[in-house]
Amino acid sequence: MLLFIAMVLFSLPPGRCITPVRKCSISNLLSVLHKYYQSGDLILSGIISQFFIFTSLITFEKYPSRGHFDNLVYFSPSWTYHAAMELLSTKGIFIPNYKCDIQNKLVATLGGPKSNFCLHMADVLCIYKIPQLIYGSAPVMNNKNKAVFLYQMFPNWANQYMGIMKLLLYLRWIWIGVMYVDNEHGQRFVQEVLPIFSKHGICFDFIANFPRMTFSSAFSEMLVGRNDTSTIVMGSTAKAVVIHGEIQTMLNLRLLLKVAEFKEIPMKTGAKVWILTAQVDFTSVEIQKDWDLDFIHGALSLAVHSREVLGFRKCLQMRNPASEKEDGFIGDFWKHAFGCSFSSTTEGNSDEEPCTEEDRLENLPASVFEMSMTGHSYSIYNAVYVVAHALHAMYSSMFKHRVVADEGRKKLTRHQPWQLHEFLKRVSFNNSAGDMISFDQNGELATGFDVINWITFPNESFLRAKVGRIDPKAPQGKVFTIHEDAIIWPHVFSQEQPLSVCNDKCHSGYRKRKKEGEPFCCYDCLPCPEGKISNLDDMNDCFQCPEDQYPNNDQNSCLPKHISFLSYKEPLGITLAVCALSFSFITTLVLGIFIKNQETPIVKANNRKLSYVLLFSLLLSFLCALLFIGRPEKISCLLRQTAFGFIFSVAVSCVLAKTIIVVLAFMATKPGSRMRNWMGERLANSIVLSCSFIQTLICTVWLVTSPPFPDFDMHSVSEEIILKCNEGSVSMFYCVLGYMGFLATVSFTVAFLGRKLPDSFNEAKFITFSMLVFCSVWLSFVPTYLSTKGKYTVAVEVFSILVSSAGLLACIFCPKCYIIVMRPELNNKGQIIRRQNERI
Structure with a gap:
């Protein structure tokens, strides 16, 4: 049968009672406690009896069926050492290292x-290799030889810090304050854990x-201080403050808040x-017993995972001075807790009932005594049963070594405390609450933590409500759980979850910029630069939309771009197409007039075949403009620039040939001139063919090396995807334009020099005007072409083709058509000779 050691008594701290198996006795302990209490140094907890948790050392007797508290120490090291050595002495006789009992x-x-x-x-007990179970803050043991004798009823520290961090991140509290007790644990927390938080x-x-x-002097000293901790804490903008300390840290926190209240610091404690x-x-x-408890309302804390133990509350209800007459401390606790006195002590104190x-x-009230089991009491409960199970396992293994002793009683062979370690390390059982220990x-x-929400009531009571769990043994993703809706927040927040940040979050459409000299959580919010967005709050930087999308006006989302090209379905495309067709019709009409009147002097003048070729080239130029309108395709892209370049080169070559023939014709009329040998169709054909061949050669090289092709331009216009013809080689494109410009310049120069030559119709002057228009259009085309984007770039090129072609048509052929149609009497050889003689 399992041998239980159960030490239970009312004077354990609130929630620290263990369901008894046998009657528990604390008479020896109470005598020591009573001595400290009468000296006036006893620190009361919310329940006076919590002093046991602070300083108790529990001793287990040889026989596991009997157990009691053997000693207790106060907060000073000297009393701790004294109590530890008393445990190693004969009972009732303080002789260190001598024990005959x-x-x-x-x-x-x-x-x-x-x-x-x-x-x-541990300094004393580790010498004797005595197992030590620690139920509170485990000491930082630098000596590994001592650490092997300590067993912590407190879970791994890393799990607690991980839980606090996850809690802060879950509640989006990234701007916090930290207060810690200046000891080894506190310094390790600041130096090792807080950087991980960062x-x-x-x-x-x-x-x-x-x-x-x-407590004798600190209160008055803190009241006169200006830069004390209370001023720093209550003047902070952080709504969440992490308190890292030990069990008595609540005393310091309440005193700090009371100082802030006396100094009338504006920030309310409830904030x-x-x-x-x-x-x-x-x-x-x-x-502090009359101080308000509202300071802790809505607080969150971690606690060692615990459950209610069956029979615990009944155990507490049975405790009273009458049932524990040998325990003098119970009577003292009763007097202070209830403000009463017993009949034996009422003399001279008539004020107490x-x-x-x-x-x-x-x-x-809970501020005086808690009836529920908490993390500390649950740890003590489990620690007692850990030793009981370890002793049971050890005795079971030694059962075969029993010997018969005096009076027929069976006793176990002698054993040493260090022998229990092997069994403590391997202990594993389910306690009465169902938890694996x-x-x-x-x-x-090997356990986790509960997340506790503190709730206070007007009658100075409070409730610890479990609102979450940190279970390191749970599956990934369920290690940390929290029930946010169950949390009660401080009154000042009106049950709205507080936001603890350095400044308001940056909304979508903005980005964060760190404030110089401030922590990284403090930042300014700047609008996203043009072309970028941020679609979440508090983004460090804005980002580009995908290539097929563009930012909306608020710069917080991306909209799909629409494909754009110069279409026949839009007004601009329709207008240009109508213009191209209209000019084509006019050119066809002029060509028809010239063919119909081909035998008239005005048509024959200056090589009528050149006029036909020029008119046909202009007709093709107008029709070529239609290639630039509509959805770009592979064939249309190949034809656009090359056809335009070749056709315009033929047209300008014809103009150049006309200009040269006019000049040569005048020079040939001079006596003795040999220019007559250069006159004729052969010269005109040679000029047109040679000039056109060079342009053809340039276009051929362009098509072979890097031909134009359909392409998508994602970046020129922010809201559109431009479907265009990529020139393939920009240099070749400008070579084509440059060569046309060269031909036009030569033609303009020759025509300008011959503008005053005697001619019936002064064709040199008309050519000069046409080349002036042509050159002006294409000189302005280059900067305009480079400065426009999208479909308007194509529109500029179409407009330039139409205007330059229309300029040649109007300046060269309109005067002749006027005479042919409107003044036919001037279209005769005699009139031409007379006018020539008048000019000479």
């Missing part, structure tokens, strides 16, 4: 909750340590959400 043999200790108590305890996007308005306080580590518990001193049977623990490889309890 085999009936009270020490096998393990339970210490806590302050880490320095456990450290002092890497995950959490930054700190302040990091301050609690001032070392003595902060305190986030407490699992070591911090509700404690107070007698001076006598204690009655109606004074029960369950009637006390075991240690990991580091000697830490």
